[in-house]
Amino acid sequence: MRDLSSAFDASGWRHWLWLALLLTASVGFTLGFACAVPFAAFGAIAALTLPRRDALLLTVTLWLVNQIIGFTILQYPWDGMTLTWGVVLGVVAVLSTAAAQAVIRGRRGVPAWIASFAAAFIVYEGSLYLVSAGVLGGTEDFTAEIVDRILAINAVTFAGLLAASLLIAAAIGSRPGSVGREATPFASR
Numbered sequence: 001m002r003d004l005s006s007a008f009d010a011s012g013w014r015h016w017l018w019l020a021l022l023l024t025a026s027v028g029f030t031l032g033f034a035c036a037v038p039f040a041a042f043g044a045i046a047a048l049t050l051p052r053r054d055a056l057l058l059t060v061t062l063w064l065v066n067q068i069i070g071f072t073i074l075q076y077p078w079d080g081m082t083l084t085w086g087v088v089l090g091v092v093a094v095l096s097t098a099a100a101q102a103v104i105r106g107r108r109g110v111p112a113w114i115a116s117f118a119a120a121f122i123v124y125e126g127s128l129y130l131v132s133a134g135v136l137g138g139t140e141d142f143t144a145e146i147v148d149r150i151l152a153i154n155a156v157t158f159a160g161l162l163a164a165s166l167l168i169a170a171a172i173g174s175r176p177g178s179v180g181r182e183a184t185p186f187a188s189r
Helices: 013-036 039-049 052-072 080-104 109-136 144-171
Strands: none
Touching: 013 039, 013 052, 013 144, 039 052, 039 080, 039 109, 039 144, 052 080, 080 109, 109 144
């Protein structure tokens, strides 16, 4: 079973290509879903394919790009509540990436994939729910129908990004355990 952390362990243009692909996908989701960007899916795939620091930096970058597009192109209102929720989303996205990183330690292949996604999604939605219920008021956006929709968006996104990472790794000839070889794609340690 492929271990994506070792499959993506190299520096150079492959690393930047993978980051660009993730950033481009995030921009597409921001323009398509606005407030339903699948940050849990991006956090999980970042945890699987990038070193810890890079995964967290990517998460912050994806959030920042989402906010810039939201406030400039999608015309988010410039009010205190919207700005506060923007910051909350960023913090929660980072927490979900960190959760995904924590649960994959020592796991490989399918168990790591499932654990990373489950942890990222649970932390993401759970944290947003707690902030909604305890600080920013209201939980009306957490109906089963809405949470199911957010889960579906994240699950499909994660599956697509996971498939893309596996296909790209296979196409450029990376092999599990080939850490540090030129034939391995994308990530730098």
